[in-house]
Amino acid sequence: MSSLTQSPAWLALQAHYEQTRHLHLRELFLHDPGRAERMSIEVCDMLLDYSKNRVTDQTLRQLIDLAKQENVPQRIAAMFSGEKINVTENRAVLHTALRNRANTPVYVDGEDVMPKVNAVLARIGNFCDRVRHGEWLGYTGQPITDIVNIGIGGSDLGPLMVCEALKPYGHPRLNMHFVSNVDGAQIVDVLRKCHTATTLFVIESKTFTTSETLTNAHTARNWFLRSSRDEKAIAKHFVAVSTNAKAVSEFGIDTNNMFEFWNWVGGRYSLWSAIGLPIALLLGKEHFQALQTGAHMMDQHFRNAPLEKNMPVIMALLGIWYGNFHGAASQVIAPYNQSLHRLPAYMQQLDMESNGKSIRLDGSRVDYQTSGVIWGETGINGQHAYFQMLHQGAQLIPIDFIASIENPSTLPDHHQILLANFFAQAEAFMRGKTEAEVRTELLAQGIEGEKAAKLLPHKVFEGNRPSNTLLLHRLDPKTLGALIALYEHKIFTQGVIWGINSFDQWGVELGKQLATTIHAELMNPLPAQHHDSSTNRLINYYKQRAKV
Numbered sequence: 001m002s003s004l005t006q007s008p009a010w011l012a013l014q015a016h017y018e019q020t021r022h023l024h025l026r027e028l029f030l031h032d033p034g035r036a037e038r039m040s041i042e043v044c045d046m047l048l049d050y051s052k053n054r055v056t057d058q059t060l061r062q063l064i065d066l067a068k069q070e071n072v073p074q075r076i077a078a079m080f081s082g083e084k085i086n087v088t089e090n091r092a093v094l095h096t097a098l099r100n101r102a103n104t105p106v107y108v109d110g111e112d113v114m115p116k117v118n119a120v121l122a123r124i125g126n127f128c129d130r131v132r133h134g135e136w137l138g139y140t141g142q143p144i145t146d147i148v149n150i151g152i153g154g155s156d157l158g159p160l161m162v163c164e165a166l167k168p169y170g171h172p173r174l175n176m177h178f179v180s181n182v183d184g185a186q187i188v189d190v191l192r193k194c195h196t197a198t199t200l201f202v203i204e205s206k207t208f209t210t211s212e213t214l215t216n217a218h219t220a221r222n223w224f225l226r227s228s229r230d231e232k233a234i235a236k237h238f239v240a241v242s243t244n245a246k247a248v249s250e251f252g253i254d255t256n257n258m259f260e261f262w263n264w265v266g267g268r269y270s271l272w273s274a275i276g277l278p279i280a281l282l283l284g285k286e287h288f289q290a291l292q293t294g295a296h297m298m299d300q301h302f303r304n305a306p307l308e309k310n311m312p313v314i315m316a317l318l319g320i321w322y323g324n325f326h327g328a329a330s331q332v333i334a335p336y337n338q339s340l341h342r343l344p345a346y347m348q349q350l351d352m353e354s355n356g357k358s359i360r361l362d363g364s365r366v367d368y369q370t371s372g373v374i375w376g377e378t379g380i381n382g383q384h385a386y387f388q389m390l391h392q393g394a395q396l397i398p399i400d401f402i403a404s405i406e407n408p409s410t411l412p413d414h415h416q417i418l419l420a421n422f423f424a425q426a427e428a429f430m431r432g433k434t435e436a437e438v439r440t441e442l443l444a445q446g447i448e449g450e451k452a453a454k455l456l457p458h459k460v461f462e463g464n465r466p467s468n469t470l471l472l473h474r475l476d477p478k479t480l481g482a483l484i485a486l487y488e489h490k491i492f493t494q495g496v497i498w499g500i501n502s503f504d505q506w507g508v509e510l511g512k513q514l515a516t517t518i519h520a521e522l523m524n525p526l527p528a529q530h531h532d533s534s535t536n537r538l539i540n541y542y543k544q545r546a547k548v
């Protein structure tokens, strides 16, 4: 048994769970009219209503005790101060410094990183202005019309999600494209829409060794050279964002066209760094700055608000309550906003790559669940797909409902319908529909007796299905920045409580290594024979039939 599961706060929560697990949210609301007001936090133009969770005031107090027991406030301070909390890589974790709009000094190894951060931001601003104002010209003298971001994971998902979310703020001349998949179908499709003379490629890779990204970057380079026939023209059409200047230069991109960031920025936390270049290109430096300002405001809240009123901490604790005590294995992200359609995918990497760990900081194995499965889709589409399971399935799956009061992309009458569904679903999950209510409904339809008795259990909704409701005042750069930072800090808080390192990702290495070996075998005429019988057979089956 780990010290966590044997700790006083954990054991007290376990006992409390046994006492409260049969409580129904419908009852809690019925007997407590002040519940919603008490269980709400408003910060950074965003309201979190967490009253539709299976908690009492006592539960919340005990969860806060757990956070205190696990030194959450001290760990927050350690992260912000530049302490090397990513111990397996011996790195500080300072995505917060990238958006430190207060510009207060932040030290890593005795050096204030803010001058470097500001210098890169200034270069980004300058470059983006030139592209956006039509002053950065391609090799035939024409302004840029299409930007192709080539990157994967954190070098794709953040910029892609934000560019989609804030499209209405985008420059009308610029079309954004994202290529992440090494499946050539994606880049072929994108290049079909672009012209060499007016396309700018942004090659994003923290390490500049990621095979998917480099393969796509080489394909883009060849495509470009086939038309331009001029190596020198590459400087006008290819820029790189990386921590690895040597590899960028070896690829053939002038390091004057490289935007730098640092190893204390994790890939999945990097959209605030130069990795946000596509965002700044599309939206302009002012909107990119506003995104950072929103995140900075959330940082301040996370650092300074008491745990009881701390939005990321409360969301983290609720997640722990369901995952570790109620046995929930997954969590749904349901944005009721088409512009946020890539948010669930972004959250998958942010959460599961951060907290999908089973070894504690001290090297011991956990005896409790860590990151659950994060999944989802725009809420309204989910309603017509998997919400059935959320309503009446056998598992408990908490949901985060996210919507904005104002949305510049939508049509007013559509928005009302969307929000009606948003409010209705959260209510339905909470209340459910009782046997008595179903019976009355059936009677009204003239269904009685045996027929009604048979139908009745199928039409009952247990309810008591928990959710958070996040209502943004509007979907704008500042609020989106705060929303992203909210989840970053939620995930960090959970990692602290679970005693794991949320900032490494050794788990993705094995697959990468094996793929490199197998790639060589696919090109070798001899059959593969060094793997297990299944892998050998599959590789050889493919090789016999492939027409590559």
Ligand code: F6P
Residues within 6 Å of the ligand: 152, 153, 154, 155, 204, 205, 206, 207, 208, 209, 210, 213, 267, 268, 353, 505, 508
């Ligand atoms: O999938 C692992 C990973 O290292 C992610 O953490 C990262 O965001 C992604 O690959 C891309 O890495 P890079 O930016 O170095 O190309």
